Amino acid sequence: MTFDLGPALLFCPADRPERFRKAVERADAIILDLEDAVLPEAKDAARRNIVEADLDPARVIVRVNALDSEAFAADLAVLAQTEFRTVMVAKTESVESLSAFDERYSLIALCETAVGVHAADRIAAHPRVSAMMWGAEDLVASLGGTASRNAEGVYRDIARYARARILLEAGAHGKAAIDAVHIDLEDAEGLEREATDAAASGFRATACIHPSQVAAIRAAYRPDDETVAWARAVLIAAETERGVFRFQGRMVDEPVLRHARSVVSRAG
DSSP: OOOOSOSEEEEEETTOGGGHHHHHHHSSEEEEESSTTSOGGGHHHHHHHHHHOOOOGGGEEEEEOOTTSTTHHHHHHHHTTSSOOEEEETTOOOSGGGGGSOTTOEEEEEEOSHHHHHTHHHHHTOTTEEEEEEOHHHHHHHTTOSOSBOTTSOBOHHHHHHHHHHHHHHHHTTOEEEEOOOOOTTOHHHHHHHHHHHHHHTOSEEEESSGGGHHHHHHHHSOOHHHHHHHHHHHHHHTTOOSSEEETTEEEOHHHHHHHHHHHHHHO
C-alpha cells in the first residue's frame, strides 16, 4: 500500500463537524480524530458525524482509539459504514493487534508509547501499514516523564531517538513516515525549523493541529526554484554520463541522483 496525500495533514476533532469542510479546504488531507481530541461523552456523536460526513475519502484519515480501549470496537463498526479506508491507529504497540483490520484498510501506525517505538520494526513490516507516525507527548508520558522538550523548546534525546527510529524503520520497509505535531501554536519559527528538517531527513508529511500551520509545512516541503533547477539539470546530465561524474563543481554518484529525484518528485 502506498501513501501520497501531501505534506500537510491537519487534525480535526470529529465532534466538530462544522470544521470539516474548512479543514479539507486548508490542508492536503485531514485527520478526523476520534481519540484524544474528543471527550468520552462526545465520542458517540463524533462517530455519527463521521458516518454523515460528505468528504472525499481520498483526502481523509480517521484516527481511531487505541486497539485495547473500550472505544475501539465502536470506532471499527462505524468505519465499516463509511467509505473512509485510511486509518490512523492510535498507540499502536504490536503487529498482532493490527489483525482487527481487513484488507480494505490502509493503516497509519501511530507509535507513541515506549512499547510501540520498541516494536516499530515489526509494525512497519505489516502489509497493511502504509505509513508510520510518532508522537512525543504520549511517548514521554509512557516513560513516566513530564515534558518532551527542554526549556529552549528543543526535543529531549528520547524524543529525538523515537523520531529517528520511526523514520528509519518506515524507510527500511518502504513505508512513508509522518512527523509529529508542533503543539506550540505561537512558535512559528520552531515549526518552520522542524518541518524543514523533516523534509530534508526523508519524512513524507508533517501533522498539524491548526490551519495556521499548514502554509509553513507546505513551504518547508517545497524545494526552492534554484534547488529544483539544479536537480533537473543534474538528472539530464546523468543521462549521458557513466558512473561517477563531475557536475557544476560537485562529484555526483547514485546517492546524489536519488536526492535529485526526490527533489523533482517533491516539486511536482
